[in-house]
Amino acid sequence: MSLLLEIVTPEKIVFNDKADSVVLPTTEGDVGVLSGHIPLLVALAPGELKVITEGKTEYLTMDKGFAQVLGDKVSVLTEGAIDVEEIDLSAVEEAKLRAEKALAEAVEQKIDPAEIEQLETIVRFSLAQKLAKEKRR
Numbered sequence: 001m002s003l004l005l006e007i008v009t010p011e012k013i014v015f016n017d018k019a020d021s022v023v024l025p026t027t028e029g030d031v032g033v034l035s036g037h038i039p040l041l042v043a044l045a046p047g048e049l050k051v052i053t054e055g056k057t058e059y060l061t062m063d064k065g066f067a068q069v070l071g072d073k074v075s076v077l078t079e080g081a082i083d084v085e086e087i088d089l090s091a092v093e094e095a096k097l098r099a100e101k102a103l104a105e106a107v108e109q110k111i112d113p114a115e116i117e118q119l120e121t122i123v124r125f126s127l128a129q130k131l132a133k134e135k136r137r
Contacts, residue, residue, distance in 0.1 A: 001035035005051060007060065007076040014081040015051070015060065022074050023050040024067050033069055040069040044078060063121065079121060 005022055007015040022033045025047030031040070044065040051058045065078030106115055 001072060002053075003033065003035055004073045005076070006073070007049070007062075007078065007081050009078055009080055015076075017053075019051045019053045019074075021052045024074075024076070025049060025062055026067070033074055035072050037069050040067075042067050044076070049076070049081070 002018040005019045024031045025045050026042045027045045046063050049060045049062045060081050062081050063079035068075045
């Protein structure tokens with residue numbers, strides 16, 4: 001039996017296909033999901049999501065979000081997700097530096113906490129992408 005994995009970001013559906021197993025990066029550590037898993041709702045941490053299908057492994061870098069396992073369906077709602085193979089390290093590094101600079105300025109100028117949180121999210125997701133890409137080299 002297989003799972004149906006759906007990964008949705010605010011911009012698009014990043015992944016919608018069958019998988020034999022999924023490993024989710026949660027705030028409490030990695031959680032493996034197989035067909036027949038008990039119902040589950042977890043908070044995701046920025047990190048690497050692993051999808052195994054017919055012996056092949058695919059890695060996606062995830063931002064924070066939530067995952068629900070219900071029956072043989074895994075639904076992931078996240079701020080951002082990208083296939084590790086598609087990560088451009090130079091673009092990630094540039095985005096991280098811009099966000100860190102803007103974050104430092106926002107903290108110094110006592111900007112709205114929600115804006116500061118958004119900048120921190122960009123930095124975390126950039127770092128997660130960089131680490132995942134370097135890990136797979």
